[in-house]
Amino acid sequence: xxxxxxxxxxxxxxxxxxxxxxxxxxxxxxxxxxxxxxxxxxxxxxxxxxxxxxxxxxxxxxxxxxxxxxxxxxxxxxxxxxxxxxxxxxxxxxxxxxxxxxxxxxxxxxxxxxxxxxxxxxxxxxxxxxxxxxxxxxxxxxxxxxxxxxxxxxxxxxxxxxxxxxxxxxxxxxxx
Numbered sequence: 001x002x003x004x005x006x007x008x009x010x011x012x013x014x015x016x017x018x019x020x021x022x023x024x025x026x027x028x029x030x031x032x033x034x035x036x037x038x039x040x041x042x043x044x045x046x047x048x049x050x051x052x053x054x055x056x057x058x059x060x061x062x063x064x065x066x067x068x069x070x071x072x073x074x075x076x077x078x079x080x081x082x083x084x085x086x087x088x089x090x091x092x093x094x095x096x097x098x099x100x101x102x103x104x105x106x107x108x109x110x111x112x113x114x115x116x117x118x119x120x121x122x123x124x125x126x127x128x129x130x131x132x133x134x135x136x137x138x139x140x141x142x143x144x145x146x147x148x149x150x151x152x153x154x155x156x157x158x159x160x161x162x163x164x165x166x167x168x169x170x171x172x173x174x175x176x
Contacts, residue, residue, distance in 0.1 A: 040124060042125045042126035042127065043067065043071035044069045045121070045131050046102075046120070047066050047067075047068060048134040049065055049066065051135075051137065052064075056137065057139050058112070058139045058140065058142075059108060060106060060109060061106050062103065062104070062106075063080075063105075063134075064103040067121055071121065073121045074123045077098060077099075077121075078097045078104050078119045079120075079130070081115065081116055082110070082113055083114035109138050111164075112139070112141065112169065114137050115135070116133050116134070118133045118134070141163070143162060143169075146162065
């Protein structure tokens, strides 16, 4: 049978045309999707530390925070603004600094003023949620002694001073 079949002329017609020669496959969409897959997740929110003693001067504050995860972080975004008791406290200007370390000393602040701080962590995948807000206070300005009002006698002295601060000062320490 096979021999007979091979002797016959068979006319085959295909219902589809072979378009393989000119077919170009476009992988750009697949490549775009592959490039959009991040291998590093965005970091978790940092934790801002409360103010420590001796971390403030009249015009500067040292702020510290930590990241309690194994997240990859390229830098931190530290934001702050003065605390206001007014109803429009949201209108206070916000300041933002990019920092590589987990601490920063902010300068050119007002004496005896409360500032609200919060921090976020950044990496190639994105930005973390902000930390909780922490309030830090700058030290008061030194008082001005009123030299014309100083009085003294054998067992006592009267020294008067005035504060240059807008906000009230809790207490003063007099050294002799």
